[in-house]
Amino acid sequence: MSAPIKKKAGVLGATGSVGQRFILLLANHPDFELFRLGASSRSAGKKYKDAVTWKQTDLLPENAEDIIITECTYEAFKECDIVFSGLDSDVAGDIEKELFTNGLAVVSNAKNYRREADVPLVVPIVNTDHIDIVENRVKAAVAKGEKKPGYIICISNCSTAGLVAPLKPLVEKFGPIEYVTAATLQAISGAGFSPGTPGIDVLDNIIPYISGEEEKIEWETKKILANVNKLGDGFDLLTENDIKVSAQCTRVPVSDGHTECISLKFKNRPAPSVEQVKQALRDYVCDAYKTGCHSAPKNSIVVLEEDDRPQPRLDRNRGNGYSVTVGRIREDPIFDIKMVSLSHNTVIGAAGAGILIGEYLVAKNLL
Amino acid sequence: MSAPIKKKAGVLGATGSVGQRFILLLANHPDFELFRLGASSRSAGKKYKDAVTWKQTDLLPENAEDIIITECTYEAFKECDIVFSGLDSDVAGDIEKELFTNGLAVVSNAKNYRREADVPLVVPIVNTDHIDIVENRVKAAVAKGEKKPGYIICISNCSTAGLVAPLKPLVEKFGPIEYVTAATLQAISGAGFSPGTPGIDVLDNIIPYISGEEEKIEWETKKILANVNKLGDGFDLLTENDIKVSAQCTRVPVSDGHTECISLKFKNRPAPSVEQVKQALRDYVCDAYKTGCHSAPKNSIVVLEEDDRPQPRLDRNRGNGYSVTVGRIREDPIFDIKMVSLSHNTVIGAAGAGILIGEYLVAKNLL
Amino acid sequence: MSAPIKKKAGVLGATGSVGQRFILLLANHPDFELFRLGASSRSAGKKYKDAVTWKQTDLLPENAEDIIITECTYEAFKECDIVFSGLDSDVAGDIEKELFTNGLAVVSNAKNYRREADVPLVVPIVNTDHIDIVENRVKAAVAKGEKKPGYIICISNCSTAGLVAPLKPLVEKFGPIEYVTAATLQAISGAGFSPGTPGIDVLDNIIPYISGEEEKIEWETKKILANVNKLGDGFDLLTENDIKVSAQCTRVPVSDGHTECISLKFKNRPAPSVEQVKQALRDYVCDAYKTGCHSAPKNSIVVLEEDDRPQPRLDRNRGNGYSVTVGRIREDPIFDIKMVSLSHNTVIGAAGAGILIGEYLVAKNLL
Amino acid sequence: MSAPIKKKAGVLGATGSVGQRFILLLANHPDFELFRLGASSRSAGKKYKDAVTWKQTDLLPENAEDIIITECTYEAFKECDIVFSGLDSDVAGDIEKELFTNGLAVVSNAKNYRREADVPLVVPIVNTDHIDIVENRVKAAVAKGEKKPGYIICISNCSTAGLVAPLKPLVEKFGPIEYVTAATLQAISGAGFSPGTPGIDVLDNIIPYISGEEEKIEWETKKILANVNKLGDGFDLLTENDIKVSAQCTRVPVSDGHTECISLKFKNRPAPSVEQVKQALRDYVCDAYKTGCHSAPKNSIVVLEEDDRPQPRLDRNRGNGYSVTVGRIREDPIFDIKMVSLSHNTVIGAAGAGILIGEYLVAKNLL
Structure with a gap:
């Protein structure tokens, strides 16, 4: 039996503290392959290991070291099956919107869309059932023969x-x-x-x-x-x-x-x-x-x-x-x-919650 | 005009953390003179500076250095006008009782007598009026021609x-x-x-x-x-x-x-x-x-x-x-x-509160 | 191919800080099986989980929880293939001597025997060759048809x-x-x-x-x-x-x-x-x-x-x-x-060094 | 006998950490009066209390609260008898030079002039004798009938x-x-x-x-x-x-x-x-x-x-x-x-050293 094909994962805000945690958790993940790293234009074009000030107690994963950082645009991330966002809220709004309105699945730690009526705000050991509303939307679109729509799911504070x-x-x-x-x-x-x-x-x-x-x-x-x-x-x-x-x-x-x-x-x-x-x-x-x-x-x-x-x-x-x-x-x-x-504020309270939401999306066939 | 005669102050539990704070606050006090230091029999007989492990950020006051530590008995403290107690609660009950039943004024940081119906429990920026019940007792005794009675006043937690x-x-x-x-x-x-x-x-x-x-x-x-x-x-x-x-x-x-x-x-x-x-x-x-x-x-x-x-x-x-x-x-x-x-837990929350209660007792002529 | 039989490991001073680290490192060890836990008479007879105040960031291993603590005697540890000692130096001298003179292999974190002329003092990423002198002794005894002698190897400060x-x-x-x-x-x-x-x-x-x-x-x-x-x-x-x-x-x-x-x-x-x-x-x-x-x-x-x-x-x-x-x-x-x-002072500087020395003894066939 | 007239003291970099310490030490100083506070153009024009993020454990002195901050120019500080500089080294070079070449006495915590051959680098409990070379210069100028020259004295690292x-x-x-x-x-x-x-x-x-x-x-x-x-x-x-x-x-x-x-x-x-x-x-x-x-x-x-x-x-x-x-x-x-x-790195190692150098300059009649 062959191994399942891993989903291509992108990380926005990859050099920041939440981005670093996403990268750690994605390093040897059974569902996801680290595929794109996005950061500000100051870092874009550099190897990840040269752009980041790594502050984690676990070492920088080898498979992230040499990935060339891109800017945070739809164009750069369009091949991703899922995009995890560790962007600061001052830039997250526009960037995330560009991605999910163009059809990407975004899981975000930023606060910008948490209060939107049709956006699930999820603590994945608590209310993954809220993701039903995304599932309903996706199924309805597919039933109508439309393209699978993009969406955003927010991690809680x-x-x-x-x-x-x-x-x-x-x-x-x-x-x-x-x-x-x-x-x-x-x-x-x-x-x-x-x-x-x-x-x-x-x-x-x-x-x-x-x-x-x-x-x-x-x-x-x-x-x-x-x-x-x-x-x-x-x-x-x-x-x-x-x-x-x-x-x-x-x-x-x-x-x-x-x-x-x-x-x-x-x-x-x-x-x-x-x-x-x-x-x-x-x-x-x-x-x-x-x-x-x-x-x-x-x-x-x-x-x-x-x-x-x-x-x-x-x-x-x-x-x-x-x-x-x-x-x-x-x-x-x-x-x-x-x-x-x-x-643990950086696991169930931030990046880890995002990864677990991602796993749930895989399990529900929503990517 | 001559300086007022200072009250003789004793400290019980002088080598402990609360006792050390009492000594610091009494070092150059306008109302009180450091007169007796009491500790366990292990320390009794030693100079204070030799018995104490001084852990305060202010230096050990010179006037405390050479005081010979006594045991915590009425006999040793009977000349004191006021006794400040920094004793641990496991020994404070008996020792303090010996002192105040023999006529001494005790101000204690220990919890032992805080719940007694006739013992004021005082935060001195809050309820010094509770000391009225001691004043009433003292005045009543004096009015009856009795000896001024001893008493205890407790510092709050x-x-x-x-x-x-x-x-x-x-x-x-x-x-x-x-x-x-x-x-x-x-x-x-x-x-x-x-x-x-x-x-x-x-x-x-x-x-x-x-x-x-x-x-x-x-x-x-x-x-x-x-x-x-x-x-x-x-x-x-x-x-x-x-x-x-x-x-x-x-x-x-x-x-x-x-x-x-x-x-x-x-x-x-x-x-x-x-x-x-x-x-x-x-x-x-x-x-x-x-x-x-x-x-x-x-x-x-x-x-x-x-x-x-x-x-x-x-x-x-x-x-x-x-x-x-x-x-x-x-x-x-x-x-x-x-x-x-x-x-400040060691000032208004402990030793400092005791000293301020002492000052109030002086002002009220209760020592 | 059957799994190799694990060596029976004992831990002296099992409730102390070094002992706790030994237990963590032995929990799922490929060479060793946690077999005896020794502590003071105050703890002896209790289940390990009831006697210890566990202070490690990793959880107490399940296989240690219900082991009944014994006293630190040769009699209690005589079935062990190796004994790791986390004893304090005030008691380590006599206890360890009783064990190694009776034929046991002891690896100790205590300082008592570090300066003995015939005791290897080992940092296992530095001077495992010092264990040669133990190997020579063991081989000489075996060559003479004697019983394999006990010995002690000290972990460095x-x-x-x-x-x-x-x-x-x-x-x-x-x-x-x-x-x-x-x-x-x-x-x-x-x-x-x-x-x-x-x-x-x-x-x-x-x-x-x-x-x-x-x-x-x-x-x-x-x-x-x-x-x-x-x-x-x-x-x-x-x-x-x-x-x-x-x-x-x-x-x-x-x-x-x-x-x-x-x-x-x-x-x-x-x-x-x-x-x-x-x-x-x-x-x-x-x-x-x-x-x-x-x-x-x-x-x-x-x-x-x-x-x-x-x-x-x-x-x-x-x-x-x-x-x-x-x-x-x-x-x-x-x-x-x-x-x-x-x-890392508790790994290469203490318990971890002991375990690595133990692994070396296994590899050298000295247990 | 009337009190001596206090020297007018200025502080450069007044909102920074060294500047804050200068202000604390000058608050009730017997020799100095707090006269000018200089900071960046971002703070200039504001009251000190509104511009500073006060991080000292002692409270902001009342006499500093309402001083209007000026820019760090000779024009603004020319009435000062002495100027204490807590400037960062990236701006200290030019500003300090403007002041001392125009005749002001500057005591600086910045590193810029420490290595100059004719600038004393002083730890004031160690080598105040190095200030002799300034004294010699001043006396020589005065002897020639010239105006008292400006100078800079550096505080050590x-x-x-x-x-x-x-x-x-x-x-x-x-x-x-x-x-x-x-x-x-x-x-x-x-x-x-x-x-x-x-x-x-x-x-x-x-x-x-x-x-x-x-x-x-x-x-x-x-x-x-x-x-x-x-x-x-x-x-x-x-x-x-x-x-x-x-x-x-x-x-x-x-x-x-x-x-x-x-x-x-x-x-x-x-x-x-x-x-x-x-x-x-x-x-x-x-x-x-x-x-x-x-x-x-x-x-x-x-x-x-x-x-x-x-x-x-x-x-x-x-x-x-x-x-x-x-x-x-x-x-x-x-x-x-x-x-x-x-x-104490902020006292004898920085601002306090500056103040003590200032006191020495007063004592030597060099202001």
């Missing part, structure tokens, strides 16, 4: 992932959540490299603010926990009446791994017990795993019983960074339940 | 201080608070030195747990925000009906300064606006300052407008560590108001 | 490994080194966990001292760079006339990876050029690799050309931690050559 | 200061030093703020390289330890024959305070003993202190006996940052003496 991951199994099991608060302690890798967070800000210090982050968590949670609408072409977004979300975000001296202190109140009474909550989280299996995606973790949510866990240094790599770890599940004196979640 | 400080002016101005949540990012100096938090735990890491800390915040807040009862011999503690408090505590790689993400909901409607809250915090002047205590900060609460403040490295020393700094005051989607507070 | 690794290829190629200095910046994992380096010492700080470390580097270098003597039963140790070594050791806020600033002067004139030094380091292949040991790195020494490398975070895992990385090779205004080396 | 400070007393007492090596562990505040060292580079990491730093130490040491020549208009620079200097520089996760591992060999035999070296360092009193400069430390060199000192967190503020602390003085197996020095 990193700190949103660590919140909605433990919420999803609880909503499925115990019904709607009325209130949820999250105080985040976010790693500096989330801020990128050029220049990213200055050294003096992370030495013996906390920065109690991340621009736009709280708004992202508060809005994105409502979209990700929503259901696909009856027409199958959009989402029944949750409203303030359905769920109220309040976030406080801080930057802490941690390289990778976002810690979040979460409190929540269910709508239905009586609320589930601490033990029921733990069991629901342990029992949860995500669709991406059921669908057979390579990177999907068997345990989407890892529940720890030790008082002092999860910890970023010890737990961020569980499930190769695709699992979200939850600990200190206990009663809350105001709401129902308190807990601490930990998610 | 460090992270409690950073929460109740901004709550107090708001309760005074806008009435009771129904709900308050605090997610804390606490400095390692709060964990002491021997051994304290291990290095490997604070390097590229967060510890999402501090033993007993959340319970302390949740209970102590109710006592500190209470009023003295009508008889003047205890407190009308707040109940779960009066205020619900929920805390989540983490240890972060910061040397000094506890950051707290606070959300709160007032009982009265309409709730004050963000601007009214800021103004109330700015206008607040604590009684210790009005009473003329040397260390009392003019601005008990410093309100910052910059998005990314307060930060531990930049703001912990405001008011010499006696002020609490508050920033990011904004509307909360669930409760009324969100904010971030920063307090 | 962690910071010694990062120094001698780049020296060895240079001595081989260019002859003796007259002077070498090393200023080390050592990671905190080298100090163990209980309690290890206190958090307050590694936050915004450097500790310019590690007890006994400089003496170890200065002495061990002379033994490791020595040749086996003519009789094949000991070493022609280098003297102060052969090589002068001076070390200055500091502890820095790094989790894993020792950085060393090295300067050296060759005895022979003219000294090799910078380029010749680089080439010699690049060309070096260690005997353990030639012998086919699984963990031996193809490139024992990785030479980097970038100005700002090696860096602990980026380079410590090269060769899975078994390679030593060298950068900034340049002329020295006083001696001949300056360079910076980086070695 | 920060890591040079921590090396030459302990060398100077030893050269004075025991004669020339033949060899000296320094491996430095430098704080990130030395890299400035915009952007300075990235956070990801200082978290669990060491950067073994600082551009140009080693060359600066190796050259500047020869000028600072030189004597004024016979003509009194320049220096008899040391040559490679007089002293050989070799430096290896690293950046470490420390906010303030450069640690240096130093080894040295004297020219004269027998070399002094460890005790003699300690005594010479303890006995040293710098000229700036004898001259009565306010900021000059009584103990230029603080000698510590504890094994594990000096440490940046504990010792950097000795003498308010103007003292250099030395510990671990011991025999060196290759050279004569090893030791560890610690210097």
Whole structure:
């Protein structure tokens, strides 16, 4: 039996911090072949190894070293089966639009299209079912004898992932959540490299603010926990009446791994017990795993019983960074339940999520 | 005019981290003279400089260097006008009791007597009025011709201080608070030195747990925000009906300064606006300052407008560590108001609070 | 073809930091089967998972979880083919002696027997030839029809490994080194966990001292760079006339990876050029690799050309931690050559070295 | 007796990290009045508090807040008695030249004029006597009835200061030093703020390289330890024959305070003993202190006996940052003496040195 032909993958913003992670994850991927690397005109024409300031703890993969960087245009990427975008939001809007309107499949970490009504915003251990609306569109076009249309799927904000991951199994099991608060302690890798967070800000210090982050968590949670609408072409977004979300975000001296202190109140009474909550989280299996995606973790949510866990240094790599770890599940004196979640912000919170979405698109025959 | 005679001050647990801070603050104090240093029998008999592993960024004061350490007994401390206790809770109970039942005035950082009905639990920029119940007791005894009785006053838990400080002016101005949540990012100096938090735990890491800390915040807040009862011999503690408090505590790689993400909901409607809250915090002047205590900060609460403040490295020393700094005051989607507070955990959260309580006792003629 | 039978491996000091690393490296090892775990009487009788405070970033291997810990006696370990010791030096002397005098093969990270005349002190990418003296002893005994004797082989001090690794290829190629200095910046994992380096010492700080470390580097270098003597039963140790070594050791806020600033002067004139030094380091292949040991790195020494490398975070895992990385090779205004080396202190500098020595013993048929 | 009239002080590069330190130190200075603040055209015209991103742990002094920033021209600074320059070297050359050729006294932290034959390069606890050549020039001009000429005095590189400070007393007492090596562990505040060292580079990491730093130490040491020549208009620079200097520089996760591992060999035999070296360092009193400069430390060199000192967190503020602390003085197996020095890089290594030079110029009547 011959090996399946790999899909040709492109990476936009290949020299940036998210782009570097895409390249690492694509290096020996069973579904994808690294085919195109795009960056700014300053880097275009250079070999990747000469253009990049590589800042990963894993070595630059050999198969990426000598790829000649192109500019980020449809023309350059038109042969790709899928394009992963690590572009900054100031340029992502136009470039991504050029690609998906011309028929390409784009999976983007940028925030630009997250709020569009017909764009899935996906945490792949949570809501791959949202990709149904893309599937519906593609099937309808094919049924009409049209060319397979391009589309974009957005990766969620990193700190949103660590919140909605433990919420999803609880909503499925115990019904709607009325209130949820999250105080985040976010790693500096989330801020990128050029220049990213200055050294003096992370030495013996906390920065109690991340621009736009709280708004992202508060809005994105409502979209990700929503259901696909009856027409199958959009989402029944949750409203303030359905769920109220309040976030406080801080930057802490941690390289990778976002810690979040979460409190929540269910709508239905009586609320589930601490033990029921733990069991629901342990029992949860995500669709991406059921669908057979390579990177999907068997345990989407890892529940720890030790008082002092999860910890970023010890737990961020569980499930190769695709699992979200939850600990200190206990009663809350105001709401129902308190807990601490930990998610790997550059894996399930960014590039890894993109790759897992890509695997799901392969499995669903959408590329 | 001759200088006033200074009060003789003793320090229990003098070699520990809180004891070291007491000694620093007493070194050139206008009210107090460093008179006795007590530690375990292992250190007793030695010169202080030979027994201590000094870990402060300020140098060991010369006037403490050659003091011979005594054991922690009433006999050794009976000549003191006031005794500051930095003892660990496993030994503080018995030792402190021996001293105050024999007539000494004790100001303690240990948790042992904080919940006693007739013991003031004091954050000195918040509730020095609680000391009235001691004053009443002393006056009553004196009126009866009895000997001035001993007593103990407890310093609050460090992270409690950073929460109740901004709550107090708001309760005074806008009435009771129904709900308050605090997610804390606490400095390692709060964990002491021997051994304290291990290095490997604070390097590229967060510890999402501090033993007993959340319970302390949740209970102590109710006592500190209470009023003295009508008889003047205890407190009308707040109940779960009066205020619900929920805390989540983490240890972060910061040397000094506890950051707290606070959300709160007032009982009265309409709730004050963000601007009214800021103004109330700015206008607040604590009684210790009005009473003329040397260390009392003019601005008990410093309100910052910059998005990314307060930060531990930049703001912990405001008011010499006696002020609490508050920033990011904004509307909360669930409760009324969100904010971030920063307090110097070894000053207003521990030894400094003790010294300021001592100054208040001098001003009130209670020593 | 059936799989080869794995050797039965025991671990002494199994709950400590070095012991934990041994267990990780033995978890899925092609040569070894995890067979016995020994610890203090406090832990003996418990399941490993219940006795250990696991502090590794990799998860506790499943095959170690339920092993019942034994005490560290010959009786308990007598069925082992090899015993890896992570014992503290205060107990290692007697325990290890009991084992090897009774016929067991012991590979130890403790310092107790490093200076014995007939004990190889081995950095396995440098001087596995020193194990010849053990081989000679074993063969002689077997030739006489005696029972195969026990023996001990010592792992070098962690910071010694990062120094001698780049020296060895240079001595081989260019002859003796007259002077070498090393200023080390050592990671905190080298100090163990209980309690290890206190958090307050590694936050915004450097500790310019590690007890006994400089003496170890200065002495061990002379033994490791020595040749086996003519009789094949000991070493022609280098003297102060052969090589002068001076070390200055500091502890820095790094989790894993020792950085060393090295300067050296060759005895022979003219000294090799910078380029010749680089080439010699690049060309070096260690005997353990030639012998086919699984963990031996193809490139024992990785030479980097970038100005700002090696860096602990980026380079410590090269060769899975078994390679030593060298950068900034340049002329020295006083001696001949300056360079910076980086070695993973818990892999090639401790437990990993032990495992690689074990693999070499298997290859040499010495178990 | 009326207070002396303060000298009018200007600061170039006022919004940068060195400029901020100048402003802090000038805030309540007995000799100087903060008179002009210069920055780039982007900031000129704004109030200082609106233009600066203040990153100091001390608050922005009130008397600086509302000063209107000017451009860095002679015209704007011509009324100043002294100008302190914190300019970056890419612009410092032209601007400083315009000022001193027009008659102003400039004290600069930039490197541009450090190597000029007639420009003193000064560590003010080491070689204020080098300012004699300026004094001679000024006196000669005045004697000829000419206008008092302008001049520039350069502050040394920060890591040079921590090396030459302990060398100077030893050269004075025991004669020339033949060899000296320094491996430095430098704080990130030395890299400035915009952007300075990235956070990801200082978290669990060491950067073994600082551009140009080693060359600066190796050259500047020869000028600072030189004597004024016979003509009194320049220096008899040391040559490679007089002293050989070799430096290896690293950046470490420390906010303030450069640690240096130093080894040295004297020219004269027998070399002094460890005790003699300690005594010479303890006995040293710098000229700036004898001259009565306010900021000059009584103990230029603080000698510590504890094994594990000096440490940046504990010792950097000795003498308010103007003292250099030395510990671990011991025999060196290759050279004569090893030791560890610690210097506050932004005080005696930069802005503080400038202020102390300014005080010396006042004392010498050179402004």
